[in-house]
Amino acid sequence: MRWDQVTVDVRGWRQATESLIAGRRTLLGLWGEPNRVHMASRGEDEIAVVSLACPKGSFPSVGARHSPAIRLERAIADLYGLKAEGTLDGRLWLDHGRWTVRHPLGAAARSKGPAPYAFLAAEGESLHQIPVGPVHAGIIEPGHFRFTASGETVVRLEERLGYVHRGLEGLIAGAPLDRAARLAGRASGDSTVAYAVAFARAAEAALGVEAPSRAHWLRGLMAELERLANHLGDIGAICNDAAFALMHAHCAVLREQVLRAADVAFGHRLMMDCVTPGGVAVDLTPAGAEAVRDLVRTVRERFPLLIDLYDDTASLQDRTVGTGIVKAELAAWFGASGYVGRASSGGFDARKAFPYPPYDALEFEVPTRDEGDVNARVWIRIEETRQSLSLIDQILDGLPKGPPTAPLASGAGEGLALVEGFRGDVFIWLRLEPGKVTSAYLRDPSWFQWPLLEAAIEGNIVADFPLCNKSFNCSYAGVDL
Amino acid sequence: MSMPRLLAEGILKSALTEPAPDLAELGVAFEAAARRRLGRSLSIRQVDAGSCNGCELEIHALSNAYYDLERFGLRFVASPRHADVLLVTGPVTLNMREALERTYAATPAPKWVVAAGACAIDGGLFAGSYACAGSVDKVLTVDIRIPGCPPTPTALLKGLLALMEGAKR
Numbered sequence: 001m002r003w004d005q006v007t008v009d010v011r012g013w014r015q016a017t018e019s020l021i022a023g024r025r026t027l028l029g030l031w032g033e034p035n036r037v038h039m040a041s042r043g044e045d046e047i048a049v050v051s052l053a054c055p056k057g058s059f060p061s062v063g064a065r066h067s068p069a070i071r072l073e074r075a076i077a078d079l080y081g082l083k084a085e086g087t088l089d090g091r092l093w094l095d096h097g098r099w100t101v102r103h104p105l106g107a108a109a110r111s112k113g114p115a116p117y118a119f120l121a122a123e124g125e126s127l128h129q130i131p132v133g134p135v136h137a138g139i140i141e142p143g144h145f146r147f148t149a150s151g152e153t154v155v156r157l158e159e160r161l162g163y164v165h166r167g168l169e170g171l172i173a174g175a176p177l178d179r180a181a182r183l184a185g186r187a188s189g190d191s192t193v194a195y196a197v198a199f200a201r202a203a204e205a206a207l208g209v210e211a212p213s214r215a216h217w218l219r220g221l222m223a224e225l226e227r228l229a230n231h232l233g234d235i236g237a238i239c240n241d242a243a244f245a246l247m248h249a250h251c252a253v254l255r256e257q258v259l260r261a262a263d264v265a266f267g268h269r270l271m272m273d274c275v276t277p278g279g280v281a282v283d284l285t286p287a288g289a290e291a292v293r294d295l296v297r298t299v300r301e302r303f304p305l306l307i308d309l310y311d312d313t314a315s316l317q318d319r320t321v322g323t324g325i326v327k328a329e330l331a332a333w334f335g336a337s338g339y340v341g342r343a344s345s346g347g348f349d350a351r352k353a354f355p356y357p358p359y360d361a362l363e364f365e366v367p368t369r370d371e372g373d374v375n376a377r378v379w380i381r382i383e384e385t386r387q388s389l390s391l392i393d394q395i396l397d398g399l400p401k402g403p404p405t406a407p408l409a410s411g412a413g414e415g416l417a418l419v420e421g422f423r424g425d426v427f428i429w430l431r432l433e434p435g436k437v438t439s440a441y442l443r444d445p446s447w448f449q450w451p452l453l454e455a456a457i458e459g460n461i462v463a464d465f466p467l468c469n470k471s472f473n474c475s476y477a478g479v480d481l
Numbered sequence: 482m483s484m485p486r487l488l489a490e491g492i493l494k495s496a497l498t499e500p501a502p503d504l505a506e507l508g509v510a511f512e513a514a515a516r517r518r519l520g521r522s523l524s525i526r527q528v529d530a531g532s533c534n535g536c537e538l539e540i541h542a543l544s545n546a547y548y549d550l551e552r553f554g555l556r557f558v559a560s561p562r563h564a565d566v567l568l569v570t571g572p573v574t575l576n577m578r579e580a581l582e583r584t585y586a587a588t589p590a591p592k593w594v595v596a597a598g599a600c601a602i603d604g605g606l607f608a609g610s611y612a613c614a615g616s617v618d619k620v621l622t623v624d625i626r627i628p629g630c631p632p633t634p635t636a637l638l639k640g641l642l643a644l645m646e647g648a649k650r
Contacts, residue, residue, distance in 0.1 A: 098575035104611045134580045137559035139527045139537050142577055163576045164531045167612035183606050189535025189631065233541075246487065252545035253497060259542070270535055272630065308483035477533045 001354040003047040003416060013052045013060055016041065020066045026335035026348075027448075028418065029427045030062060030072040031441040032080035034106050038441070040416070040427065042335075047354070047418065049429070057107075058083040068334045068448055079169070080106035091118065094162040094480065105170050122148035122156040130462065134163045141476035145465075152461045157454045161480055168481040172440040177203060177277055177408070180437040184428065185272055187442050188478030193219075193226040194421030195442065196275035198428040201356065203277040206415030206432045207408060214402045215279035216357035221292070221395045222262070222271045222280075223421075224388040228299070229258040230422040231381040231388070234473050238378055239310065241466045242319035250306055257295055264291035279405030289396055296389050307382055320375040324456040324468035327372060334448040338424025339384070340472055342368045343376035350420040362394045374471040410434045421445065423473065444478030497546040522554040523641075526564035526588065530581045531571030531613060535631040536598040540568065542634045555641060561587040566644070569621070570631075572600040572607040573614040585621055593644055596623045597637060599630040 008016065016039055019025040028040040028047065037059045040049045052059050061084035063070035073084040074093035081103030083090075095102060097114035127148050134142035144160040168187060172180045184199035185192045197219050204211060211219075236251025259269040265288035266274045274282050310316065326336075331344035341348060349366040351359040367383035369376040416429040424445025431439045453472045457465055527540055543550040550556065558564050561584045573581060585594070596617040599605035604615040617623050627640030 096576045098578065099611055101611060134577065135528060135561075135584050139529075139540055139557060141529050141532070141534055141537065142580065163580070164529070164571065164574055165576055165612050166531050166572060166574055166607045167610035168607075170612075171607065171610055179606070186533040186535070186606060189533035190538060192533075192535065233538075246484070249546060250487065252542075253547070256542060256545050256547050269633065270538065270631070272535065305483050305487065309487060312483055475534070477531075 001047065001356065001418065002045065003049065005049040005051065005414065008050045008052055010052065010060060012050060013039070016048075016050045017060070017062045017066060020062070020069075023332075027062075027066065027068055028335070028425075029429065029441060029443040030069050030076065031429070031443070032076040032082050032106070033431075033439050034080060037076060037082060038429070040429065042353070042418075045353070047416070049416065054082050057081060058085050060085050061087040064088055068451070071451070072447065078102075079104060081109070082106065094165045096162055104167065105173070117160060119146045119158050119160075120156065124150065124155070126150060127155060143476050147462060147465070149462055152463070154457050154460055154462055154465070157457045157465075159450055159454060161450070161476060163480065164477045165480040166477075169440050169442065172437050174436060174438070176436050177432070180440065181277055182273055184440070184442060185275075187481060188444060188475040189270065189272075190230055191226070191421040191423065191426065191444075191475070191478065192270055192272045193222045193275060194419050194426045195428070196273070197223060198417045198419040198426045198442075199430070200275055200277045200279075201417035201419065202415040202428045202430045203408075203432065203437075204415070205417060206413040206430055207277075207411045208413070209278060209406060209408055211279045212403050212406050213357065213400045214283075215404050215406070217395050217399050218280045218284055218404065219275050220358040220362070221284070221392060221399075222266060222274060223419075224391045224395070225258055225262050225265075225292070226271065227422040228385060228388045228392075229255050229262070230473075231385045232258065232299075234470070235306075235310070235378060235381050235385075237473075238320070238374065238467065238470045239316060241470045242316055244313065244316045247306060247309060247316070250302070250309075254299055254302060254306075257298060261291045261295035264288055276405070278408045279403070281405075283404040284399070289399075292392060293396060296392055299385075300389060303385065310378065310382075317375070319464070319467060320378060320471075321371075321373060323374045323464050324453075324460055324471060325372045326452050326456045328370065330452060330455055331372070334452055336424070336448045336452055337420075337445050338422070338449070339377050339380040340449045340452060341424065342366065342380045344372035345370045348425070350418045350425040354418055356417075356419070358395060358398075361398070362391055364391050374467055377471040423475065424449065442478075442481060444475050446474035446476075446479050450474050450479065498549045498552070499547050522556060523566060524556055524558045524564045525566045525568050525641075526558055526561045526584070527568045527570070528581055528584050529570050530577045530601070530617065531574035531607070532598065532600060533571075536570035536601075539631045539634055540570075540597070540637065543637060548634045548638065550638075553638070553641075561585070562589065564588050565591070566593045566595060566641075567621075568595045568597055569617045570598050570601050572604040572610070573617055573620050574612055575614060576612070578614055578620055581617075581620055593624040594621045595625050595627060595640060595644060597627045597629075597632055597640065599628060602626045602628060605630065 025041040078095035130147040236248040240248035328345035427443040
């Protein structure tokens with residue numbers, strides 16, 4: 001992957017912002033360090049990072065003219081105390097006034113304590129508000145949803161997140177590489193492989209080390225197993241939120257089989273800590289490969305029946321078709337990736353756009369649809385499940401022999417990686433010093449999907465929110481960190 | 482015509498639910514203890530207090546056909562007001578601390594607290610963070626701890642049995 005890093009002045013920063021507004025480039029990330037800010041964006045075939053020193057503790061707001069950056073800037077302000085000049089939204093985001101300090105990663109100051117949060121207004125006759133969360137009714141992550149409704153119809157949804165902010169980037173800064181890798185693998189538990197691969201690739205880029213090819217292929221195998229498990233779980237869970245438990249029960253059985261195969265093959269059901277900088281921690285044995293082949297056979301046999309069940313059940317289609325539409329222009333503006341972007345005409349997939357091994361040697365398609373509704377997001381998952389099965393076959397057939405790890409040199413440098421997780425592209429940037437990570441930025445795909453959920457639910461009925469929400473399945477932990 | 486076929490298979494084929502010896506033993510022991518204390522069932526309210534969501538994935542798995550949690554009289558409920566047990570995950574972020582305390586306050590006595598997963602037990606990798614209380618027992622009295630990152634569904638079941646054994650005394 002080709003990437004450039006340049007230090008710019010305020011003018012260069014504004015030019016970079018202009019290229020996002022004009023749609024020439026897509027925002028990949030916006031993050032801080034104690035006295036500077038960085039902006040990553042992608043063009044056709046390269047990634048660029050522009051960096052701006054902030055001697056006065058501020059920088060020209062990107063979000064003021066390019067809304068996908070708004071929440072990223074709020075996070076920078078909370079963590080580093082760097083202000084976005086001219087921002088449209090100066091409210092706190094991750095900082096709920098509960099920590100003892102403000103700006104914990106910058107010039108730390110004593111916290112002022114919790115203050116009321118001003119939700120955005122909705123005006124009109126007979127509107128009412130419905131507060132939901134942070135503790136939700138199901139077994140899901142915590143966050144607050146503030147609905148303003150007119151009767152049954154949602155007029156405005158505003159999300160307030162940050163409840164699961166654990167200080168992950170702060171813990172990674174200063175940590176030795178192995179501990180930092182384990183932390184990165186817990187950014188969002190359902191994407192632990194994707195994060196571990198992104199972290200490893202960023203660290204390897206910084207140190208100028210290349211993992212052995214067997215390691216790349218095994219990482220690919222784990223990543224596809226993770227995608228398979230999550231998509232199967234999601235397809236069932238979406239149907240369950242449309243009160244169709246039969247689909248949920250059958251998909252949950254297949255998901256369990258994926259986790260059990262992963263356990264046999266790599267020694268952990270979710271494959272946590274199986275990918276490490278330099279390679280993989282667990283090599284695949286013939287018994288492990290056989291377990292994965294059995295799994296592929298089972299899913300191939302059972303899955304078509306479930307697709308038919310989904311497609312043939314009119315009462316289910318009635319709930320999913322035409323519900324929670326994300327317009328293609330909006331998805332493109334936010335650079336939404338994963339099934340959210342691909343269900344709304346977006347074709348971006350990090351495995352294709354910036355091919356990294358083993359995907360540069362494998363054949364697969366990136367499915368897209370144009371409807372942008374819940375049904376389209378289900379179908380993208382169905383198609384991707386099929387693609388993952390084919391990829392797993394190809395990986396098992398072509399798995400190179402050799403060592404599963406390469407020795408890591410101790411060194412310093414900066415590195416980044418863009419890796420396709422099940423929900424979209426995970427971006428990680430690292431700065432290393434000999435023996436430790438000095439700063440890190442982890443950007444979950446959900447940063448550019450959560451805001452689209454607010455748009456998708458507008459005009460839908462309140463009762464369809466769980467269905468829409470599940471079809472997005474955004475990460476809370478991955479965004480809150 | 483996939484629905485009739487799937488439904489017919491459900492009747493004609495044997496159940497996937499595993500009569501694993503340890504699970505079966507757990508079921509019997511659990512039932513005796515649970516009935517003595519709480520009648521026929523135990524209601525669990527799960528609270529994510531800063532988990533990475535890994536624990537939630539495995540807690541979800543308890544409901545699949547292999548583990549079939551409800552055969553043990555255990556079930557998840559939507560409101561703490563219906564719960565006997567709070568199943569808490571995560572290092573208790575300071576942003577979730579009050580929500581956890583309020584959830585506990587809303588749970589009627591007698592009630593128990595289970596700390597599930599490495600983070601809930603001692604903060605795990607997140608111990609010492611500016612943003613975390615560090616463990617569930619810093620906030621609530623914990624009755625039982627279930628280790629693992631994340632705990633497997635079997636470990637979770639075993640932990641809930643141990644809780645019932647403790648609750649007898």
